[in-house]
Amino acid sequence: MRIDRSATLRIERRALSGLPMVLACRSAGAGLVVDPPSDGRLVVRGPAEGGGWVRVLHARTLTLLALAPLLPEGRGVRADILVPLDLDLVDLRIDRTDRPLPDPATGADLVHRARELGRAAAGQAAVGNLRRADELWDACARAWLEADDTTRAEAARANIRRT
Amino acid sequence: MPIRAPAEGVPLSATSVIEVPHPLLTEAEAWLRSADAYRCARRHSGNADLGLNPDELVAETRDRLWRYVRRNPDAAVPESVAAYCARTMRNVAVDHLRRSPINRRSVDPDRRPEPVAPPLVEPGGGDLGDRVRGLIETSGAEPAVVAAALAYVTLAGHPDVDLGALPAPRAGAHEHDARLWPALWVAGERSCLPGADRLDGVATRRRRSRRMRAVKDLLGDTARALGVRTR
Numbered sequence: 287m288r289i290d291r292s293a294t295l296r297i298e299r300r301a302l303s304g305l306p307m308v309l310a311c312r313s314a315g316a317g318l319v320v321d322p323p324s325d326g327r328l329v330v331r332g333p334a335e336g337g338g339w340v341r342v343l344h345a346r347t348l349t350l351l352a353l354a355p356l357l358p359e360g361r362g363v364r365a366d367i368l369v370p371l372d373l374d375l376v377d378l379r380i381d382r383t384d385r386p387l388p389d390p391a392t393g394a395d396l397v398h399r400a401r402e403l404g405r406a407a408a409g410q411a412a413v414g415n416l417r418r419a420d421e422l423w424d425a426c427a428r429a430w431l432e433a434d435d436t437t438r439a440e441a442a443r444a445n446i447r448r449t
Numbered sequence: 450m451p452i453r454a455p456a457e458g459v460p461l462s463a464t465s466v467i468e469v470p471h472p473l474l475t476e477a478e479a480w481l482r483s484a485d486a487y488r489c490a491r492r493h494s495g496n497a498d499l500g501l502n503p504d505e506l507v508a509e510t511r512d513r514l515w516r517y518v519r520r521n522p523d524a525a526v527p528e529s530v531a532a533y534c535a536r537t538m539r540n541v542a543v544d545h546l547r548r549s550p551i552n553r554r555s556v557d558p559d560r561r562p563e564p565v566a567p568p569l570v571e572p573g574g575g576d577l578g579d580r581v582r583g584l585i586e587t588s589g590a591e592p593a594v595v596a597a598a599l600a601y602v603t604l605a606g607h608p609d610v611d612l613g614a615l616p617a618p619r620a621g622a623h624e625h626d627a628r629l630w631p632a633l634w635v636a637g638e639r640s641c642l643p644g645a646d647r648l649d650g651v652a653t654r655r656r657r658s659r660r661m662r663a664v665k666d667l668l669g670d671t672a673r674a675l676g677v678r679t680r
Contacts, residue, residue: 325611350586353596355637368600371607386592394587
């Protein structure tokens, strides 16, 4: 078990070996322990301090896959999440937050645009058009910032560096 | 005069030991031969997963009643034999569904299709799954309803997700309810579901009904916005 407080969110393939995995979320400032998914069920545990919700995003497209409240369990909190069976832990980004959904004042159009840019960028990266993918990820990051979702903006920026 | 077993549809083993008339069987036989019984059987056998035609369902019901009387020769006659027989027929139908190879706890021959159907999400999600989730996220609904709707979409696309010991409706409940119960649970809406420390009382059921309606409305709105086929 290792804590990495430097990364926004770090997912290690080692977790797939069956060991619990420690994730650190810089925006939340607290570690989350994620049990490896078992047949689509994911259990996330963490300290009581921090955001009250867990968001699960698709790592590639940043689509919101699942949302669950963190409920008290012992001294900490726990969320039970259902995720699509065909996704591994490495396909997921897990984020602890107090604002699980876009502010209604933000406008759905902004969020749709940011998500579509992310999907387009992922599509370009998948076919090897990395330069175009980087451009789209950059636009996607700006769009998420505009939609006031810094977590997804950072994730989009991280994808630029990756490609 | 002893009751004779009907010539067809009743195994001999179920009837051969009955040698004296039993008032329950006398009245039950009258109901089983009535148009009401046939209508009831036709309604249950309308479920394609049942695998029984109305005549077979009537025969199975008769068989069950005879076996019951054989085991309980002193059984009292219910106040309403017709209601008792109709209930027995329904139980026979549900038991058949449970035993069928395509058994899903979500099939109930007594229920009609829900007026608001959820979006059809193909396994794996794909583009449609992304669009459905995107619309749900930006619907403006409260987080718990969004969380339940997202869980519902996952369950619709992946019926094999392990629900473990999550709360579930009674066997035979409607498919949508079978998804909505665990969806509400993961969304943190535990107070509207029965649990180890909570009975399924009237208040709980009312709360559940309201929350389920909110999730169904969101799913219905999403389906309509996308113009996707619903079921």
